[in-house]
C-alpha cells in the first residue's frame with residue numbers, strides 16, 4: 635500500500651518552509667477525487683505532468699477540484 639510508505643510530512647504548498655524549496659519526487663493527492671500520483675518538482679516548479687496543474691505555489695488536479703492537492707514528500 636503506497637500510502638503507508640509515505641512519510642507523515644505533508645503540505646499543500648509547494649514551498650516547504652522547513653527545508654526551503656521542494657525539489658525531487660513527491661506524491662500528490664487530490665482531496666476531491668482522492669487521486670494519488672507521483673510527480674516531480676524541480677526547485678519549486680512542477681514538472682509537466684498529466685492532469686496536474688501548478689498555480690502559484692500550489693498544485694491542482696484537472697478533475698475540477700478547487701482545493702489544492704496535498705503534497706507528500708518521500709525523502
Ligand SMILES: [Zn+2]
Nearest residue numbers: 664667695697
Ligand atoms: Zn481530483
